[in-house]
Amino acid sequence: MKSISLLGATGSIGQQTLDIVKDHQEEFEIAALASGKNIEKTKEIIREFSPKLVSMQSEEDARALSKEFPELEVTHGSQGLIDVATYSDSNVLLNAVLGSIGLESTLAAIRQKKAIAIANKETLVTAGHLVMAEAKKYGAPILPVDSEHSALWQSMNGENPKSVERLILTASGGSFRDKTREELEGVTVKQALNHPNWSMGAKITIDSATLMNKGLEVIEAAVLYGMSYDKIDVLIHRESIIHSMVEYHDSSVMAQLGTADMRTPIQYALSYPERLPRSTAERLDLAKIGQLHFENVDFDRFRCLGFAYEAGRMGGTILTAMNAANEAAVGSFLQEKITFLQIEDVIERVMQTHDNVQNPDLETILAVDKETRKIVEGMIK
Numbered sequence: 001m002k003s004i005s006l007l008g009a010t011g012s013i014g015q016q017t018l019d020i021v022k023d024h025q026e027e028f029e030i031a032a033l034a035s036g037k038n039i040e041k042t043k044e045i046i047r048e049f050s051p052k053l054v055s056m057q058s059e060e061d062a063r064a065l066s067k068e069f070p071e072l073e074v075t076h077g078s079q080g081l082i083d084v085a086t087y088s089d090s091n092v093l094l095n096a097v098l099g100s101i102g103l104e105s106t107l108a109a110i111r112q113k114k115a116i117a118i119a120n121k122e123t124l125v126t127a128g129h130l131v132m133a134e135a136k137k138y139g140a141p142i143l144p145v146d147s148e149h150s151a152l153w154q155s156m157n158g159e160n161p162k163s164v165e166r167l168i169l170t171a172s173g174g175s176f177r178d179k180t181r182e183e184l185e186g187v188t189v190k191q192a193l194n195h196p197n198w199s200m201g202a203k204i205t206i207d208s209a210t211l212m213n214k215g216l217e218v219i220e221a222a223v224l225y226g227m228s229y230d231k232i233d234v235l236i237h238r239e240s241i242i243h244s245m246v247e248y249h250d251s252s253v254m255a256q257l258g259t260a261d262m263r264t265p266i267q268y269a270l271s272y273p274e275r276l277p278r279s280t281a282e283r284l285d286l287a288k289i290g291q292l293h294f295e296n297v298d299f300d301r302f303r304c305l306g307f308a309y310e311a312g313r314m315g316g317t318i319l320t321a322m323n324a325a326n327e328a329a330v331g332s333f334l335q336e337k338i339t340f341l342q343i344e345d346v347i348e349r350v351m352q353t354h355d356n357v358q359n360p361d362l363e364t365i366l367a368v369d370k371e372t373r374k375i376v377e378g379m380i381k
């Protein structure tokens with residue numbers, strides 16, 4: 001039995017994780033969970049999954065839960081995320097919280113030698129070197145949940161990592177893949193939230209539209225698989241059937257295919273090294289799909305991908321600054337305070353003026369993250 005600590009239970013990945021737990025009650029249980037502000041959904045989850053520890057973002061919500069569920073252990077805030085991640089009865093952390101706020105709880109769970117199923121890519125972008133070093137030191141496995149990284153992982157199973165020539169990340173291209181640069185000027189939040197293939201949380205859907213999501217994933221791949229940026233390519237593949245590929249020295253290319261359903265990579269991260277059946281999954285019907293398409297990315301039309309390669313190659317705190325600038329800018333776009341293309345402008349200005357520090361420690365990373373959000377706030381005002 002795997003006992004899971006689930007961060008971000010009320011979100012898109014969190015809910016799909018709960019679907020998997022429900023489908024495999026012999027294998028998985030929810031020992032502890034953390035939500036943000038959605039207390040009503042959290043109550044439903046408590047009734048259905050009976051966790052022993054629950055964290056809410058605010059103290060007020062935590063108190064309300066305590067009243068309604070007197071048996072339940074309750075915590076809150078950023079310490080609450082750490083409490084849930086390190087809960088003694090759990091052996092796996094599934095981190096599906098949004099943004100770099102997931103970093104400290106991930107590090108804390110690694111130090112408790114828990115397996116880390118990670119959806120929270122911002123953690124790997126902002127502090128990948130710390131996470132991987134600690135994971136190695138404590139022997140905590142890092143299991144990717146992101147579909148591309150799960151595909152790379154599955155395509156490398158049993159292979160010698162030294163034979164890998166290139167990682168090829170596929171990208172749907174997001175909501176605006178057919179728009180010209182001029183057309184991108186006037187796009188709305190509603191249009192940006194309308195992803196052609198995947199149903200996801202708001203922030204990652206915007207990241208997909210700017211291609212920053214693919215940029216974050218390039219960095220995530222470099223961190224997880226120790227690849228140099230020259231050996232990671234991005235290919236637009238509008239059907240989202242091939243989730244990513246690995247090319248080997250002998251010119252063979254291995255790929256993982258499937259329908260666009262995050263529950264498959266979530267389940268794989270939880271069940272690894274086993275594969276469990278998925279009776280509710282839509283099966284892949286290639287004859288029905290007929291054709292798969294591929295094209296190169298236009299780095300001029302979508303500038304965020306280039307920013308991510310640049311930050312990745314530089315290394316250091318510029319990764320934290322770029323990620324925090326993106327989180328803040330996307331938040332402002334969602335609140336209609338800036339336009340879609342201004343997301344790029346904000347990130348570019350932050351990166352141009354950033355004083356880069358190599359090999360930052362946790363304290364430095366947290367300080368840069370906080371400072372960058374303040375800078376962006378000032379810019380937008």
Ligand code: NDP
Pocket residue numbers: 007008009010011012013014034035036037038039056057081096097098099101119120121122145146147198199200201202203204262
């Ligand atoms: P959502 O916005 O749907 O969910 C985010 C979750 O985090 C919610 O449960 C939210 O709580 C919680 N949360 C947000 N802020 C806080 C906080 N300060 N304290 C505690 N909890 C908080 O996001 P997604 O599920 O889409 O994405 C989660 C992560 O997974 C991201 O890093 C994303 O990049 C990654 N990912 C997502 C994919 C997807 O298909 N959705 C695919 C691959 C990766 P509440 O709602 O209660 O406020």
Ligand code: MG
Pocket residue numbers: 146147148217
């Ligand atoms: Mg992905």
